[in-house]
Amino acid sequence: MIERLAAEIEDKYLTLTEELADPEVLRDQSRYAELSKAHSDLEESYRLAVAYREARTSLQDAEAMLEEGGLDPEMKEFLVEEKASARARLDELEQQLRLAVLERDPRDEKNAIVEVRAGAGGDEAALFAAEVQRMLMRYAERMHLKTDVLSTTEAALGGVKEVIFEVKGKNAFGALKYESGVHRVQRVPVTESTGRIHTSTVTVAVLPEAEEVEVHIDPADVRVDVYRSTGPGGQSVNTTDSAVRLTHLPTGLVVSCQDEKSQLQNKERAFRILRARLYDMAQAEQNAQVAAQRRSQVGTGDRAQKIRTYNFPQGRVTDHRVGLTSHRIEAILQGELEEFTEALEAHERAERLAAAEV
Numbered sequence: 001m002i003e004r005l006a007a008e009i010e011d012k013y014l015t016l017t018e019e020l021a022d023p024e025v026l027r028d029q030s031r032y033a034e035l036s037k038a039h040s041d042l043e044e045s046y047r048l049a050v051a052y053r054e055a056r057t058s059l060q061d062a063e064a065m066l067e068e069g070g071l072d073p074e075m076k077e078f079l080v081e082e083k084a085s086a087r088a089r090l091d092e093l094e095q096q097l098r099l100a101v102l103e104r105d106p107r108d109e110k111n112a113i114v115e116v117r118a119g120a121g122g123d124e125a126a127l128f129a130a131e132v133q134r135m136l137m138r139y140a141e142r143m144h145l146k147t148d149v150l151s152t153t154e155a156a157l158g159g160v161k162e163v164i165f166e167v168k169g170k171n172a173f174g175a176l177k178y179e180s181g182v183h184r185v186q187r188v189p190v191t192e193s194t195g196r197i198h199t200s201t202v203t204v205a206v207l208p209e210a211e212e213v214e215v216h217i218d219p220a221d222v223r224v225d226v227y228r229s230t231g232p233g234g235q236s237v238n239t240t241d242s243a244v245r246l247t248h249l250p251t252g253l254v255v256s257c258q259d260e261k262s263q264l265q266n267k268e269r270a271f272r273i274l275r276a277r278l279y280d281m282a283q284a285e286q287n288a289q290v291a292a293q294r295r296s297q298v299g300t301g302d303r304a305q306k307i308r309t310y311n312f313p314q315g316r317v318t319d320h321r322v323g324l325t326s327h328r329i330e331a332i333l334q335g336e337l338e339e340f341t342e343a344l345e346a347h348e349r350a351e352r353l354a355a356a357e358v
Contacts, residue, residue: 002094003056006049009097013039013046045100052093059086099349107283108174111209112167113276118155119182121200124189126159128310129202131333132183133163136176136204138335145169150269151257157190164273166209173208178344179337180206181307188312197313201306209272210279217275223247224267229258246270253277308340322347 016039019025025032062083065071071079116133118125137147146168153161167176183202188195225245243258244266255274257266309318310329317332318325322343326332332340 002052002097006052006097009042009045009049010053013042013049016042045097048093048097048100052090052097055086055089055093059083059090062086105174107208108177109171110173111169112173112176113150113164113207113209113273114167114176114179115162115164115205115207115273116160117162117203117205118159119201119203121185121189121198123156123159123191124185124198125200125202126155126161127157127190128159128183128185128200129155129163130158130160132202132204133160133165135333135335135337136179137165139337140167140169140172140176140335142335142338143169143171143175145172145175149259150273151259166272173206175341176206177208178341179204179307184306184309186309186311186313205280207276207280208283210275215275215279215282217248217271217278221249222274223249226263242266244270246274248274248278251278251281319343 016035020032020035020039025035062079066076066079066083114136116129116136118129121128140147147165148168149163149165151162151164153163155161167173181204183204184199185202186197186199189198189200192198223246225247226241227243227245228241229243242261242263243256244263245254245256246267247254253274255270255277257270257273260266260269307319307321309320310333311318312329315329316325316327317329319340322340324340324343326339328336
């Protein structure tokens with residue numbers, strides 16, 4: 001029952017409040033930090049639980065007075081309206097409470113590794129890949145997150161065939177995970193002389209960064225090749241074997257890094273990318289197992305799916321997962337992705353709530 005859930009939330013929050021004031025807890029910094037996080041995480045649910053209790057009391061009071069009878073018409077009308085208002089408020093708060101107590105994806109708070117690759121469309125796809133990279137990095141900056149490019153494979157005309165960058169900060173993966181998928185662009189390429197509109201694609205993969213304790217990589221399972229770097233990078237480029245290629249033999253995954261002058265730095269970056277990809281594979285396998293046992297699964301991150309279309313002639317951007325269209329294409333390419341993220345978060349919460357009720 002929702003009443004019991006609300007009462008349990010209130011009790012737990014008040015208990016945590018008391019524990020945080022305990023001198024013994026204050027002396028134990030680790031315990032204090034743990035309780036503070038739990039207290040903070042429960043704060044929104046507590047606020048809703050209190051509001052739910054108050055709305056329920058208002059409804060019960062109105063019903064009790066109406067049952068007593070002997071009311072003048074004006075008071076009766078007032079109480080009927082009060083009862084209807086309290087009932088509507090109660091229904092709304094019940095839905096919000098159910099959503100608030102849904103378990104969050106523990107990966108959301110992790111740092112993220114973002115991989116952007118040019119797809120179909122040649123030079124035009126590579127140019128759009130560079131624009132998507134800038135869009136995502138600017139969005140990360142708007143979210144007060146730090147970015148660091150780990151690896152770049154450049155293309156002609158200022159485009160990129162592939163770029164991998166890291167995003168660090170609170171809720172980094174949670175902020176960017178909805179960008180995973182195929183981004184489609186429709187416009188007249190700079191290389192097109194006849195003015196025909198072309199369609200090109202860019203693939204984005206957003207991976208939660210894994211710690212060494214979460215993904216153990218046996219050194220015997222990895223072949224490490226070093227080679228001479230190519231492209232811009234300073235005096236040491238093309239003169240030392242600083243580039244590193246890792247091949248994970250059990251899975252066949254290959255990661256290359258050459259942006260740094262130091263072979264050691266390139267190797268360390270490559271292992272971080274490999275660890276994130278292996279973690280993502282493990283999560284995908286786990287999700288597939290859960291999906292086989294449940295009717296609904298959310299957040300599978302199917303990258304074969306076309307998630308968004310950027311139509312330049314019409315100045316619009318459409319997210320196909322939630323059917324949301326915006327005509328602010330220039331602002332969106334400058335990183336103003338909040339309207340899409342908020343709509344996708346709401347959609348995911350609704351899906352998870354429906355799954356929980358199955």
